[in-house]
Amino acid sequence: MMKKRFKAEKAYKNLEFLLSPDARVIRLISEFLEPMRRIRQQGIRDTIVFFGSARVSSRSDALKHLRTLQRQKKVNVRPNKKMDYDLESAHVGVTMSRYYEDAVQLSKMLTSWSRRFRQKNRLVVCSGGGPGIMEAANKGAALAKGRSIGLNISLPFEQYSNRYVPNDLNFEFHYFFMRKLWFVYLSKALVMFPGGFGTFDELFEVLTLLQTRKIKKKVTVVLYGRDHWQQTVNFENLVKLRLISPEDLSLFKFADTPAEAFDILVRDLRKNYPVETAEKKG
Numbered sequence: 440m441m442k443k444r445f446k447a448e449k450a451y452k453n454l455e456f457l458l459s460p461d462a463r464v465i466r467l468i469s470e471f472l473e474p475m476r477r478i479r480q481q482g483i484r485d486t487i488v489f490f491g492s493a494r495v496s497s498r499s500d501a502l503k504h505l506r507t508l509q510r511q512k513k514v515n516v517r518p519n520k521k522m523d524y525d526l527e528s529a530h531v532g533v534t535m536s537r538y539y540e541d542a543v544q545l546s547k548m549l550t551s552w553s554r555r556f557r558q559k560n561r562l563v564v565c566s567g568g569g570p571g572i573m574e575a576a577n578k579g580a581a582l583a584k585g586r587s588i589g590l591n592i593s594l595p596f597e598q599y600s601n602r603y604v605p606n607d608l609n610f611e612f613h614y615f616f617m618r619k620l621w622f623v624y625l626s627k628a629l630v631m632f633p634g635g636f637g638t639f640d641e642l643f644e645v646l647t648l649l650q651t652r653k654i655k656k657k658v659t660v661v662l663y664g665r666d667h668w669q670q671t672v673n674f675e676n677l678v679k680l681r682l683i684s685p686e687d688l689s690l691f692k693f694a695d696t697p698a699e700a701f702d703i704l705v706r707d708l709r710k711n712y713p714v715e716t717a718e719k720k721g
Contacts, residue, residue, distance in 0.1 A: 470617040486565040486625040491572025491632030501536040505529040539575045545697040546579025568600045572632045577603035628659040657711040665693040
């Protein structure tokens, strides 16, 4: 009786190989080509990117959390350092919730504005797809009945996409640098809300690319919350120490309200991309 001949699996169907270190280059290319294909299919031309902390909550959620802790403290009469720390953090959360609400409003304003263009899918709001400021950006676009993009990243603690990202524009990345490429590749403007290490990583990479002219297109960068950014990063001291040039300070602008940020972005976009951003008459 003849033994059945073995038929090897094709390499592109071999999941063990595709997930191995040997196929890392294939996975990298996939995270470039698959988003490109989907973005082209959806007709997205360019974006306005929102960066900021995943830890900032809406005002309603922040107040709810604070009141819950306040009730717990009344019940627990014994001194508790952890509860005091948590309560202080909750108060900070209420203060920081201002940025969530402002991001919602700014995204809504920008989406309403861009929906009036002759060309569809122009200057679409884009975020990191997760919670916090990212959620606020996608939420604002949804409130304006517009589309938005979410470029989520897989993390050990499982950051899931927020509920305001439409399925057809919901992307999941493994590689941070490929995700950042897609943030910058389509962007005509970026708004930096307060954030932690991830936001700093994104901010300084963008500023470096602009400073070194690796980004050749005109990109408006708005740092949202002047006091926050000036207290957190002493840009003037970097100039004083000759670590950056005075003209490097022109790579970004400050805004403190959704209206102020909106005016800066619209003015620059109309100036830099007058044809692309032409609106319907009447």
